[in-house]
Amino acid sequence: METFILYLVGIIGSTATYYVNTKFHQGAVRSSAMLTLLVAGFLHFFPQSVSPYLAQYIPPIFIGASFIGMVSKNQLSTYFGLALAGVIFTTILLNTSKFFTGYGGALGTSACIALLVVLSIPYFKSPRKMTVGFLQLRKTILKKQGKDSKRRVDLFK
CATH class of the missing domain: 4.10.910 (30s ribosomal protein s13; domain 2)
Known part of the structure; x- marks a missing residue:
């Protein structure tokens, strides 16, 4: 159940950041920062609201997924693609984050890989x-x- 919640956080982080960025015209960095501040601040002040495992992993997964939501609407404009990238990001981060030490950080590297995977899907569908x-x-x-x-x-x- 906790893993499902983390995947849900990855999906919400990427899509919510993109939504705030495009609909409210706040800019990618501001959208990511505002939403991350809300999530991390809530869990910092109320850590007993979730299990210790979730309190530890929700903030970094949300931050990394919000990196995905910073994508330009000219590059990726579907919420399904953003959700898929959030799922891929969460999978990568949960399974391989210890291998990314020294590559610019596990969050940014995992978000970049997840976004590149989603952006490359149309190339594999073309004849x-x-x-x-x-x-x-x-x-x-x-x-x-x-x-x-x-x-x-x-x-x-």
């Missing part, structure tokens, strides 16, 4: 997969080789 960027890169390299060098080497046979 051309990820070859679009590769083909553009190939075209650019071949174009430069034709102009800049006397001897043309085709790297992509």
Whole structure:
């Protein structure tokens, strides 16, 4: 039951931050800070309202999930995507947070990974997969080789 509550906190943290950011025009940082202050402040002053395990883990999970909610609405605009990123973030943080020491912090790294996973889903659904960027890169390299060098080497046979 406690794990379910932590997953719910991850979902609420990401979607609530995004909601406050987009609907009330507070900005990403202010939205994250205000909501985190409310959650962490409540648990700081009333730690007996939840179990000690939840009192310890709810604030960092909410803070990290609020990093996900700071995403631009041009990049990710669905609440389902935000909720999915919150679930992925919580899973990563609960299972691997001790491995992220020295990588800019477990919260930010886990939030970045979760958001990148969600943002990459459309590429896996497209029929051309990820070859679009590769083909553009190939075209650019071949174009430069034709102009800049006397001897043309085709790297992509």
